[in-house]
Amino acid sequence: MAGDGELKLLGMWTSAFVLRVRFVLNLKSLPYEFVEENLGDKSDLLLASNPVNKTVPVLLHAGRPVNESQVILQYIDEAWPDRPPAVLPSDPYERAVARFWAAYVDDKVRLAWLGILFRSETEEERAAAVAQADAALETLEGALRECSGGKPFFGGDGVGLVDVVLGGYLGWFTAIKKLIGRRMIDPARTPALAAWEDLFRATDAARGVLPDDADKMLEFRQTALALGASKKITL
Numbered sequence: 001m002a003g004d005g006e007l008k009l010l011g012m013w014t015s016a017f018v019l020r021v022r023f024v025l026n027l028k029s030l031p032y033e034f035v036e037e038n039l040g041d042k043s044d045l046l047l048a049s050n051p052v053n054k055t056v057p058v059l060l061h062a063g064r065p066v067n068e069s070q071v072i073l074q075y076i077d078e079a080w081p082d083r084p085p086a087v088l089p090s091d092p093y094e095r096a097v098a099r100f101w102a103a104y105v106d107d108k109v110r111l112a113w114l115g116i117l118f119r120s121e122t123e124e125e126r127a128a129a130v131a132q133a134d135a136a137l138e139t140l141e142g143a144l145r146e147c148s149g150g151k152p153f154f155g156g157d158g159v160g161l162v163d164v165v166l167g168g169y170l171g172w173f174t175a176i177k178k179l180i181g182r183r184m185i186d187p188a189r190t191p192a193l194a195a196w197e198d199l200f201r202a203t204d205a206a207r208g209v210l211p212d213d214a215d216k217m218l219e220f221r222q223t224a225l226a227l228g229a230s231k232k233i234t235l
């Protein structure tokens, strides 16, 4: 059944976790229906499909749910082996390295992003979260140089796992620049990553789905803060 059947993605336009799945579906030219969820009033389909975490994204493949964004990315690669490009490298060691850095992004960059936008109550707390982001991005600058072998993407010549995982945050980086007046990926601090960002934004995978309206993102942030305060979502 791998590779057959219709695809439906339960998601949300701002979500870094959802966007990475959209990038990969776009990369592989896999048609899918996108269903925008309202996290303040989750659909019965979302609650039934992801009863454990109740989060987006959920990918429904011929009606069967796959949960957790990084699991979904790897599922898509495995279910459509004949649909290039592969998101994970074919070499097991390189695959392990890519998974390590993808997990690093979801640990360190995610925590800093949450800190800057959703969890800091004072200027000092926000400054600490910005410093956390700087440290993580400087580490990723080194990872990019190492993984890419001098090529433009973490995946080498083309977009791979770490590219789509980090790329999902770029919309929020635009919003953060508007909020605090400072670039997250700054050519002065991380030149390789800054060149990567420009190239990634211009890929067919990202164009059209990566949000770029900072004001709309910041409006959404207010809604999310209210949902977090009323414990409807976890922030």
Ligand SMILES: N[C@@H](CCC(=O)N[C@@H](CS)C(=O)NCC(=O)O)C(=O)O
Residues within 6 Å of the ligand: 012, 015, 016, 017, 039, 054, 055, 056, 057, 067, 068, 069, 070, 232, 233, 234, 235
């Ligand atoms: N580890 C999950 C994280 C997904 C996640 O946190 N999704 C958020 C939207 S960005 C969500 O659905 N939140 C709803 C909630 O917390 O109830 C993944 O990678 O899929």
